[in-house]
Amino acid sequence: MDKIVNPQTERILVNRLFLTGGHVQVDIVRSLFDTKMAGLLDGAGGASCHLCTASDEEIKSIDWVRSGFTINRLISDAGQLFDDVNEDHFLKLPSKQRLGITHKPTSDINIIAASPLHAYLCVFWWYMLLIYHLDAGHKVWSPSDDKVNASMRRIRAILLVKCSFSVDIPSSQGGTSTTGNIARNCFLDKRDFLKWATSSINLSDKLLLEKIQTYLSVVLRLVNSGNLINCSKMEELCKETYEYILVQFPWANVTPSLHKLLSHSFKIIGEYNNGRGLQNLSEECLEACNKFVRRIGKILPEKQHSLTMYEIF
Incomplete structure (x- = not known):
């Protein structure tokens, strides 16, 4: 019998069990959470x-x-x-x-x-909001501002035409069109993403955005990898990135996902995942089940979201 220790629950899980007969009791332990x-x-x-x-x-x-x-x-x-x-x-x-x-x-x-996939999605959403604000010349964090929304619609259209990236387009199923692959490619500056997304932004702000993009891309790739990570070096990089954002954009909001990525990811890797990136804890498998969860939610009698989620899981 092989056993593994789940880093999120600190409980021992049975990985393989070979039996010749008798009764078996299976304990299902929660291990992945978005x-x-x-x-x-x-x-x-x-x-x-x-x-x-x-x-x-x-x-x-x-x-x-x-x-x-x-x-x-x-x-x-x-x-x-x-x-x-x-x-x-x-x-x-x-x-x-x-x-x-x-x-x-x-x-x-x-x-x-850990939520490594949502780190990509949510941090990319924050990064795009930063671009929209700078494009609109609106240095007060208010995503619902008319100028910011106008910049969002224009940049969204440019990225769709020039890069074939469908970014931040609302979906009829809830959420947006942004996928993990789109976020990864944009942070890697595939198809000249940054060039087109910042085409109307002044050079000084564009250089700041480029540096933040590089830093966040490195951190996110470390988090989503399965390799051994030098956690002390990663901590230095995360703190440098965090401080750089606060200094250069003091008016920008720090979202929970951005804070979690830059403050806790290296600790989760080092203390809870044996020093390896969090690829093994990716919630992509959970995301693949979303459509089934929505179907179940529709047939449940309880309309309150929290209780519905509780009944499903």
């Missing part, structure tokens, strides 16, 4: 990060970036917060005081959600 599932399980639906308890202000602090963020969000702490006070009273507390907890955790296992 961000939505992590939020459902750990109760931190309003948190800036599912791995640490840093606030919105702290994840934009250069001092915090330099000192590093600790993976310190525990399921037991979230459950204890609910047990200590009345639930209705608890939810009326400021988000910072309740550490972003929005509902009682539905799991007793600490969730270390």
Whole structure:
């Protein structure tokens, strides 16, 4: 019997079992989580990060970036917060005081959600928003601004014609047309992506975007690889990239996915995945099942999203 230790649950799983007879009991242990599932399980639906308890202000602090963020969000702490006070009273507390907890955790296992595929998708979405803002000359983070939306539509059309990349086009099934492969190719600057995406942006901002693209591309490829990683060097690169973004674009929002990539990915690799990239924890297999999940969700009587997801999984 071969056994492996799952890095996210720290439980021993049976990999192969050869039997000559008798009864078999199979325990199915959760091992892969995307961000939505992590939020459902750990109760931190309003948190800036599912791995640490840093606030919105702290994840934009250069001092915090330099000192590093600790993976310190525990399921037991979230459950204890609910047990200590009345639930209705608890939810009326400021988000910072309740550490972003929005509902009682539905799991007793600490969730270390790696989400390497969603790192590509969500960080690419952030990068495109940065391009849209700079193209519009709107240096206040407001994705719904009319000028930003106009730039988005124009750049989207240019990329479709010049690069054959269907980027950020809303899908009838929910989400957008951006796929993992599109995000990878754009970060690798295939088909002169950056040239066309930044064609109307001034040279100084274009150079900043080019450097950020290079840094993020390297970090994302390390995360999505299956190779042994020099985690100390990766930490230096992540912190340098994080600080560079905060210094050059202080008005830009730091999304949870960007924060997670640059603050925690090297720790997950080093401490939870034996120093290897997170290719083995990619949620691409989960994404392939999305259409089936949607079908099941439609026939369930419960309309609330969280309960529907709970019933499915």
